[in-house]
Amino acid sequence: MDIDYQKILTPAGTLAEALSIFSSAGGVGANITAPLKQEAFALIPQLSPHARTAGTLNTLKWDPSTQQWFGENTDGQGFLNYLQKYTSIDIAPARILLLGAGGAARALIDVLEQNLLQPLTVVNRNVEKAQDLKRYPRLELLSYVELNRQINQTTQFDIIINATSSSLHQQLPPLDSAWLKNSIVIDLAYAHGLSTPFMDWAQSHHAKSVDDGLGMLVEQAALSFALWFDNIPDSKPVYQQLRSRE
Numbered sequence: 001m002d003i004d005y006q007k008i009l010t011p012a013g014t015l016a017e018a019l020s021i022f023s024s025a026g027g028v029g030a031n032i033t034a035p036l037k038q039e040a041f042a043l044i045p046q047l048s049p050h051a052r053t054a055g056t057l058n059t060l061k062w063d064p065s066t067q068q069w070f071g072e073n074t075d076g077q078g079f080l081n082y083l084q085k086y087t088s089i090d091i092a093p094a095r096i097l098l099l100g101a102g103g104a105a106r107a108l109i110d111v112l113e114q115n116l117l118q119p120l121t122v123v124n125r126n127v128e129k130a131q132d133l134k135r136y137p138r139l140e141l142l143s144y145v146e147l148n149r150q151i152n153q154t155t156q157f158d159i160i161i162n163a164t165s166s167s168l169h170q171q172l173p174p175l176d177s178a179w180l181k182n183s184i185v186i187d188l189a190y191a192h193g194l195s196t197p198f199m200d201w202a203q204s205h206h207a208k209s210v211d212d213g214l215g216m217l218v219e220q221a222a223l224s225f226a227l228w229f230d231n232i233p234d235s236k237p238v239y240q241q242l243r244s245r246e
């Protein structure tokens with residue numbers, strides 16, 4: 001297929017202008033990434049049910065009939081497809097700790113809330129920014145101080161998902177390392193064959209297993225592709241090819 005798909009560096013606060021230039025130049029589809037997912041959600045009038053309930057989006061498709069962008073979120077389902085295709089993890093009975101409350105975290109929260117038997121625990125650096133997550137009645141929202149105080153008082157988490165952008169800045173979230181022991185750790189960041197700082201940290205504190213965000217990256221992209229071209233691609237060979245290049 002003859003597709004022109006490129007990165008456009010768009011500073012926060014300038015997405016509306018960037019999208020207008022892009023559509024005028026013939027752009028018909030786009031992915032939105034950190035830190036613009038929530039900014040995109042606030043701008044786009046036509047939204048899929050997924051994007052609407054998550055309050056964030058990562059995929060845009062130009063609708064020629066309305067001359068407007070349509071917003072979808074493929075991150076949450078992409079994450080579930082990653083778990084199903086590339087791991088043996090059964091999330092339904094798992095006790096899960098999710099770090100972060102930005103665009104990616106919110107997409108995951110939306111699907112996890114529908115698929116977990118146990119309440120989901122979410123921790124964010126700035127808890128005030130995440131207050132609206134209390135709309136999920138079973139969700140437990142904590143600050144890192146509150147969470148770290150509970151170490152040794154409550155059972156460990158089966159799975160810890162790092163949905164913060166800390167790895168992109170070579171930082172670690174202020175999580176007590178004792179939480180990591182024996183947990184399955186997934187960092188949504190992808191480090192092109194290298195471990196992210198969070199993965200290295202988890203490994204050195206006896207996590208049960210660590211993985212990066214490549215599987216989710218491929219799966220959310222496959223779902224974006226399906227929206228644009230009405231054709232779901234065979235994603236597993238893409239994943240295998242990218243892994244083999246590392």
Ligand code: NDP
Binds near residue numbers: 099127188
């Ligand atoms: P956002 O900018 O929307 O959100 C960033 C989040 O990270 C906020 O919750 C912020 O907390 C938190 N954060 C940033 N730095 C730190 C830190 N040092 N310590 C603790 N918390 C921190 O980003 P996105 O949600 O779009 O992306 C998050 C991550 O997910 C990125 O690494 C991105 O690459 C990855 N991602 C991967 C995908 C994949 O397909 N594999 C898809 C989408 C995202 P606060 O609110 O307190 O500032």
